[in-house]
Amino acid sequence: MKLSEDIARVLNASRVFLWVLLLLVLPGIYLASGFYSVGPEQRGVLYRFGRMLDDRVLPGMHYRLPWPIERVERLATTAVRSIELDLSEGAGERLQGELTSGDLGLAAVALVLQYTIEGPGDFQTRVLEPESLLRQLTRAEAIQYVAGQRIDTLLTTGRNRLQSSPRQTLQAQVRVLRLGINVTSVQIKRLEPAEPVKRAFDEVAAARAEKQKLIQMERGERSSRLARARGDANQTLQRAQAYASERLEQARGDYAHFTTTWREYRRSPDIMGRRLYLETLETVLGRARVTVASPSRVQPPESSSPRHP
Template identity: 60%
Template sequence: MSLREDLQQVARHSQRLWLALLGIVPLLYLLSGFYSIGAEQRGILTRFGKLVDDKIAPGMHYRLPWPIESVEKLQVTAVRSMELDFAQDANASHVQLELTTGDENLINVALILQYNIQEAGIFQHQAAEPEQLLRQIAQAESIQYVASQNIGDLLTTGRNQFQSGLQQAIQQQTRALNLGINVTSVQIRRLEPPQSIKQVFDDVAVARAEKQEKIQVEQGERSSTLAKARSDANRQQQQAQAYASELLARASGDRDRLLSTWEEYRQAPALTGQRMYLEMLEQVMPKARVTLATPSTGRQAEGNE
């Protein structure tokens, strides 16, 4: 075989190889459009940089190959946390170290903000740094809320209201700015006066606790005294009612007996008078003392008859 024939054969093999490559490359290019979305993810589909769909569900999907269409995968179901510690963030974010309350006291605040992504496409494309913007919103709303409250309320009965009120205010701002974020909760990690005046507030808290304890003791004694007085009043009332019932029964019996005697006397005056005389003697004579004197001896004898 001559050299020319060898070159022709190599050219034919090369031509077949290039034809095969020209068939395989487009196929691989088209197959590159298949992609999968995880269970906790949502896909964001863009076409030439324009948002097409931001709610692609988990599973296998197909898109037009790059650079026509592209897909971003974003964790949306997992709850994210953000810590806001004003004492640590003071220098980095130029916020005040201690917040000022409505009654012009200082207080240290540290919060934990929990949130998730509600609308993936808006979260990814509405703002350049949505989570940083969320932090700034939370800081501003915290400063504003604390400035409207008294320190005593914040440290005692107003803690739950602080958390719920701040969560609502932050959520309202994120919706107004259309960040695609859902704020699920705001939890207080630290809410206390500065160390320089903390002892004073601790003393106030102890005094308040002692006051509450004394009030509870006094209320307990008051309740016990009222219960005893109520019991004594009920007993005396029952005794009075029983005595009154006894007097009424006795008076009723005397009245009936008197009416019966009068009726008998009216029908037979002599006989009834004699009977009444004898009955009176029966009552009087057992109590009478009779003295007998004997003339012969002059001695006296006493006895009952």
Template identity: 45%
Template sequence: MSLLDDFRFISRKYKKFFVTLLVIVVPSLYLLSGFYSVGQEQRAIVTQMGKIVEDKVMPGMHYRLPWPFESVQKISSTSLRSIAIDFSEETEKYIQPELTTGDGDLVNVALEVQYSVSEPGAYYNASLQPEVLLKKIAISETIYYVGSNDVESLLTTGRTRFQNYIKNAIQTHTYRFQLGVRITSIQIKRLEPPPSIKKGFDNVATARSEKQKFIQEAKGERSTRLAQARSEANKTKLEAQAYAKSLTEKALGDHERFLALLEAYKASPSLTAQRQYVNTLEEVLNEVQLSVIKAD
């Protein structure tokens, strides 16, 4: 008996089994292939002949029509994604490694765009390469903002404004292009002068710091001297007031004594004159040193 005869014998013997397998088991397996699961950090998109019929299938077990009628695309939507942009490493010919600021200086820029997928259907359907498009938008807005601002504000007080502008500008473009993403943050990894001119910028920053230091020291010295001057002025004023008061009181006393003397003189001129003469001699003699010499 040949091999072909063996096959014919088996097929005749198990014909019912094979028919049952083809009619029941194979279709059952085909229908069971429509079950699928979605993870906790995922959202699923169901397409029917290429058309999206459901774009936010939540985590858990679900069913869709088996291939080729419907297919499932799973997207990680809750996890945070990021795109790194370093202009010194970009290979595009139209992008220079050092960006030009509004006042003609050069800066070295590297940043990271963090985002999440908020609308899986739009993210899946808007572009073949949504991340590439998102990166090009971020590059374009960064070049525009750096070229519109001077280098001093970018390197000092303008970093926060820079981050906020890039975040809002990218988000606006994603809404317009319906990319289905939400920009969570922009992190500036590097924003500094190129190595060739960094020393000059460091000297400028040092000079600015020294200038502020000298200004603060001068203000402190000024405050100290003003306090000393106010103290001396108050002291001089108090001394003058005390001296003026003493002179006034002395003058009032002399005036009262003169009036009393005048009244006494009017009452007894000769006696008063003699008393004044004696008082004057006493005052003069108290100031005079007398020497008594015995005559031979």
């Protein structure tokens, strides 16, 4: 009995303290649970009784009314998310896995879609599963694009357009649907012809590569030959210009010499005429070849008249 009386006496003495604990401390703890933080790469979405109040809560410390009145969901809006989409999967046994091109060719296509969240509120509230809807939109856009291309164009020059054109169309569609998504890129993970014709397409691609290689080699050879031809033409032109300058200077010198001689000849024609005559003989005889022969060793030419007996 003594122990029970001691316990009852302690409870009676601490009754006031317990009431203070229940009325002050516990509500304080409940109210303090409303403090929360948002990370640097996150945005918060604030709800009150399930209704969205704010979808762009910035990073830092904030306060909300404690649960269940208000709640906050945090989304990484700067992180790039990826969706891998293999269009040949899920086709079933009765459906072909490859996509049909505009000229009835078959192509196996697998894409990687990358996106970010630009509207956290729309991403959380507009659609129940936004990634699933985005996957379906990407599949539909890829099928439509492949159906409008020839198979050889799709596998060669159309690869880049497969990455750019669907991205722009998808971005326009998600903005109309207000999914809160920003499509950053559509990348090709796999784009190849169907397995039965893959070898033929590989040979065609190798032939085209060899063709481009030969074209580049011939273009290089043509460029080198053109460079050599231009160099030879410049050298010939320079030699011709030098020869023309030399002949022109020589002509000018001859003209000056002739003019001076003519003036001297007009002043004293006898003296100048004899001088020119002697200079001409000197020039001609300087190139002449003189042969001296003895008269006794010279035979007279035979007569062409007939001999009489």
